[in-house]
Amino acid sequence: xxxxxxxxxxxxxxxxxxxxxxxxxxxxxxxxxxxxxxxxxxxxxxxxxxxxxxxxxxxxxxxxxxxxxxxxxxxxxxxxxxxxxxxxxxxxxxxxxxxxxxxxxxxxxxxxxxxxxxxxxxxxxxxxxxxxxxxxxxxxxxxxxxxxxxxxxxxxxxxxxxxxxxxxxxxxxxxxxxxxxxxxxxxxxxxxxxxxxxxxxxxxxxxxxxxxxxxxxxxxxxxxxxxxxxxxxxxxxxxxxxxxxxxxxxxxxxxxxxxxxxxxxxxxxxxxxxxxxxxxxxxxxxxxxxxxxxxxxxxxx
Numbered sequence: 108x109x110x111x112x113x114x115x116x117x118x119x120x121x122x123x124x125x126x127x128x129x130x131x132x133x134x135x136x137x138x139x140x141x142x143x144x145x146x147x148x149x150x151x152x153x154x155x156x157x158x159x160x161x162x163x164x165x166x167x168x169x170x171x172x173x174x175x176x177x178x179x180x181x182x183x184x185x186x187x188x189x190x191x192x193x194x195x196x197x198x199x200x201x202x203x204x205x206x207x208x209x210x211x212x213x214x215x216x217x218x219x220x221x222x223x224x225x226x227x228x229x230x231x232x233x234x235x236x237x238x239x240x241x242x243x244x245x246x247x248x249x250x251x252x253x254x255x256x257x258x259x260x261x262x263x264x265x266x267x268x269x270x271x272x273x274x275x276x277x278x279x280x281x282x283x284x285x286x287x288x289x290x291x292x293x294x295x296x297x298x299x300x301x302x303x304x305x306x307x308x309x310x311x312x313x314x315x316x317x318x319x320x321x322x323x324x325x326x327x328x329x330x331x332x333x334x335x336x337x338x339x340x341x342x343x344x345x346x347x348x349x350x351x352x353x354x355x356x357x358x359x360x361x362x363x364x365x366x367x368x369x370x371x372x373x374x375x376x377x378x379x380x381x382x383x384x385x386x387x388x389x390x391x392x393x394x395x396x397x398x399x400x401x402x403x404x405x406x407x408x
Contacts, residue, residue, distance in 0.1 A: 144174035150266035156196040156311035160301035165209040184252030320392035326356035360390040380405030
């Protein structure tokens with residue numbers, strides 16, 4: 108009987124054979140397997156419960172790099188309540204199947220004790236003013252938790268490029284700003300939102316939607332399309348068109364609808380032209396969803 112493969116040897120064999128990715132659970136296993144990967148290396152940071160949107164990130168990572176690392180970690184720092192953290196789906200074995208099909212080389216799936224060996228960290232990354240609006244206003248402290256774990260995972264994986272979905276547009280902006288402000292040696296790439304055929308943006312939380320909840324949730328993408336169609340008529344027209352769609356769905360509990368500058372997240376004034384971000388957050392049943400679309404205000408489509 109052959110002895111168990113060293114993680115570094117297993118990583119090289121898996122990459123060559125197109126087999127299931129190497130699974131690392133500890134920092135030592137990650138370091139050994141990461142050392143065997145040819146560069147450049149791309150990373151996709153996830154909380155698991157993977158869907159086609161995550162698969163698109165992995166495919167783009169594969170296009171940009173010789174080796175692909177995916178992290179699967181449900182980060183307790185970014186949840187506002189223990190019940191929400193507990194409710195988040197955990198499907199590691201199915202995730203590994205998905206990642207094998209997409210050609211990931213290495214999966215880092217640590218426990219909270221591995222990521223935070225001393226418990227909740229006393230020192231955290233502050234997201235600053237960009238986290239005080241939109242999702243940050245609705246979920247205080249959320250982005251501090253996100254940026255703290257992103258920083259730790261980037262240090263542990265040491266990638267050349269990191270890929271994030273455009274669906275979490277505020278998170279993507281904050282990660283880019285953090286990387287620039289803190290001089291982290293990684294390129295951050297945004298990947299367009301992936302949607303189901305009915306227009307609903309893919310999210311791990313969609314699994315909690317009942318049939319009626321899903322019908323109500325479709326108003327989010329319809330509102331974004333209506334706003335985009337109104338963009339040549341100006342900022343107020345965008346807001347009115349999107350709001351009319353949301354108001355027509357009484358089962359939807361709207362947290363916010365905002366048309367903002369994509370770099371500062373400041374509300375876009377009437378008369379402004381150029382790139383903008385139309386963002387929405389709402390509850391359908393017991394599930395809170397977000398969506399957004401980039402658009403060009405005051406310009407013919």
